[in-house]
Amino acid sequence: MPAQAGIRLRETPDSRFRGNERNGSRGSIVTIAQALLPVPVLLPLAVATALLAVAHWLPTAVSNVLGIITALLVMLLCGYLAREALDGQVLQWFGGWTPASSQRPGVVLGISFLADPASAAVAAYVGFMFAAALLFAFGYAETRSHFQILMLLFLAAMVGFCLTHDLFNMFVWFELMSVAGFALTAYPLGKSSLEGAFNFTIINALGSFMMLTGVGLLYARTGTLDFTQMGRVVTASGADAVIGAGFCLIAAALLTKAAIVPFHMWLSDAHAVAPSPVSVIFSGIMVSVALFALGKIVAQIFIHDGAVMMLVRTLFVWLGTATAIVGGLMAWAQRHLKRLLAFSTIAHLGIMLIGVAAVAPAAMAGFVLYLFGHGLIKGALFMVAGILLSLRASGDEIVLYRKARDLWPAGVAMAIGGLLLGGLPYGLLHRATDTIDPSAAPLITAAIVLSTALTGAAVLRAAARIFAGWSGAPGPEISAPTERDHEKDDRPFWLMLMSCALLLAVAFTPGTAVETFLSQATLRLMDIQAPNVPPPERQPNALVSYLPIALTIGLFVLSLFRQRATTALSRRLFHAELLPFRALQFVHSGIVSDYVAWMMLGLAALALVIGW
Numbered sequence: 001m002p003a004q005a006g007i008r009l010r011e012t013p014d015s016r017f018r019g020n021e022r023n024g025s026r027g028s029i030v031t032i033a034q035a036l037l038p039v040p041v042l043l044p045l046a047v048a049t050a051l052l053a054v055a056h057w058l059p060t061a062v063s064n065v066l067g068i069i070t071a072l073l074v075m076l077l078c079g080y081l082a083r084e085a086l087d088g089q090v091l092q093w094f095g096g097w098t099p100a101s102s103q104r105p106g107v108v109l110g111i112s113f114l115a116d117p118a119s120a121a122v123a124a125y126v127g128f129m130f131a132a133a134l135l136f137a138f139g140y141a142e143t144r145s146h147f148q149i150l151m152l153l154f155l156a157a158m159v160g161f162c163l164t165h166d167l168f169n170m171f172v173w174f175e176l177m178s179v180a181g182f183a184l185t186a187y188p189l190g191k192s193s194l195e196g197a198f199n200f201t202i203i204n205a206l207g208s209f210m211m212l213t214g215v216g217l218l219y220a221r222t223g224t225l226d227f228t229q230m231g232r233v234v235t236a237s238g239a240d241a242v243i244g245a246g247f248c249l250i251a252a253a254l255l256t257k258a259a260i261v262p263f264h265m266w267l268s269d270a271h272a273v274a275p276s277p278v279s280v281i282f283s284g285i286m287v288s289v290a291l292f293a294l295g296k297i298v299a300q301i302f303i304h305d306g307a308v309m310m311l312v313r314t315l316f317v318w319l320g321t322a323t324a325i326v327g328g329l330m331a332w333a334q335r336h337l338k339r340l341l342a343f344s345t346i347a348h349l350g351i352m353l354i355g356v357a358a359v360a361p362a363a364m365a366g367f368v369l370y371l372f373g374h375g376l377i378k379g380a381l382f383m384v385a386g387i388l389l390s391l392r393a394s395g396d397e398i399v400l401y402r403k404a405r406d407l408w409p410a411g412v413a414m415a416i417g418g419l420l421l422g423g424l425p426y427g428l429l430h431r432a433t434d435t436i437d438p439s440a441a442p443l444i445t446a447a448i449v450l451s452t453a454l455t456g457a458a459v460l461r462a463a464a465r466i467f468a469g470w471s472g473a474p475g476p477e478i479s480a481p482t483e484r485d486h487e488k489d490d491r492p493f494w495l496m497l498m499s500c501a502l503l504l505a506v507a508f509t510p511g512t513a514v515e516t517f518l519s520q521a522t523l524r525l526m527d528i529q530a531p532n533v534p535p536p537e538r539q540p541n542a543l544v545s546y547l548p549i550a551l552t553i554g555l556f557v558l559s560l561f562r563q564r565a566t567t568a569l570s571r572r573l574f575h576a577e578l579l580p581f582r583a584l585q586f587v588h589s590g591i592v593s594d595y596v597a598w599m600m601l602g603l604a605a606l607a608l609v610i611g612w
Helices: 032-036 039-054 060-085 117-136 146-163 167-185 191-222 227-237 241-257 266-273 276-301 306-332 337-357 361-391 405-421 428-436 442-468 493-507 512-526 542-560 568-587 592-610
Strands: 017-019 089-093 112-115
Touching: 032 060, 032 089, 039 060, 039 146, 060 089, 060 112, 060 117, 060 146, 060 512, 112 117, 112 146, 117 146, 117 276, 117 361, 117 493, 117 512, 146 167, 146 276, 167 191, 167 241, 167 266, 167 276, 191 227, 191 241, 191 266, 191 592, 227 276, 241 276, 241 306, 241 592, 266 276, 266 337, 276 306, 276 337, 276 361, 276 512, 306 337, 306 442, 306 568, 306 592, 337 361, 337 428, 337 442, 361 405, 361 428, 361 493, 361 512, 405 428, 405 442, 405 493, 405 542, 428 512, 428 542, 442 542
Parallel strands: 017 089
Antiparallel strands: 089 112
16 A cells, blocks of 8 residues: 555544545545555554564564554554544545446455554454563563564454454464464463364364355355445345354354354353463463454344344353353362363453343443453463463462462452453443443343352462461362463562553552443444434443442452361362362363363354344
């Protein structure tokens, strides 16, 4: 896109679009925001390429600084685009191939990026999290900058995934995210990391095949890959089995990337062995961005397809509920911190899916806020796990009993993260829980409360055991799998802790500080012609607001007073308590063929419901 070729456009009467209009031709100069739109993707790609060229000579500390600066620039650029997009979506047709270039109404040949406020804000958050993860990783890798190069490729793929307005282009960024994720999971090159990367690769590769097949079906039926034009064709088509099949395949792929039951099996295996900075990205960004993409596709393409919307508003809600419960129970029954946090992520992704399934601006705003709040907290907790792996050579809460008392600031950070995760009534996550679906059915509300409390209490139990030596007898976690792993042990404690504290400080931002922006942003996301209106008044659900933190503290206190089973009756009760956890552990076998079978079952469920 050289300046002399310039992308030209024809102004349209609708001022809500900025720059290169949907029906534009080669007429006038692009806006500053439009010219900057590809830069958040091109910049990390360019820096990664430059680092690869000089990796043999450049110190890794310089590579890390360049990576942090690049991620921060991406954050600033995307933040600017989010602000500009409030006055109208910023649209870029690459190479000047606007819809008018085809000379045929309804035919779109070009590929576009579109920065609506929500998508650009999520991309800015991606940049911030990568900057924090690279700061935490300072000194982690000292081999030819390969780690930093892979992280920058991952960053570019994720930002492109957020900003693209073309379905096949979304698949391309999905693939690049997967390839970078595979490589980063296997980066330590140990037996465990290679096994985890293998499971990750097989499951996500199948997800990629499903997504590509779904894109092909939709393109065959609609004749376009542009979100807006495809949405028009889908609306005009009415009930169509091919369109429904295409949606099921794409949804299955994105639900796999988002680790939703029964597509979730790979996540804990990958998290348990991936480097801690990579786990920050996986749990803090990647999985929730996949749900964001699913919500955007539903809102912009399938919102008027009755069969798809019935699937979303019924099966997705129950998949979210099941994910929240399974993730919460599995988190409570873990002893390895990274597995504990991985299952906690799965539980909270279930809550997020409930918000996406509501397909309403208020619920979508709650989901985006939840995405931010949860990612910040979970990123900080994975950093604490990384500190322990680096300075105490273990991530097992039982092995680490009382062994990290001199690292008490990390323990404070972990306790704060556990309280926030468990529903502490302050900060972004608490406000998001109040707004994600205040009219949820009692069973769904109960699932939200239970999963929130289980995940928060599990983190508090581990923090008390490791940093203070407060612990009752082990419960279901005693039989959980663990890892014999460690990370590079000469990284500065204060720098790792500073990264963790930064994320927790941002997580304490009052939700009301960004709620107005998110309300406007999600209106734009779901309807590009939506006017600027004040956010609707919502009444928080008192049960969801305060019961989770009470239940979290209650479960934590019970864990402190747990006694060993010494009598025949207490041993029977203990074994009865273990039964559901052992059943769940059996299902999560670590065998990739089992995981594939569960994926196929999930895909069959989607197909069955949409074809009912």
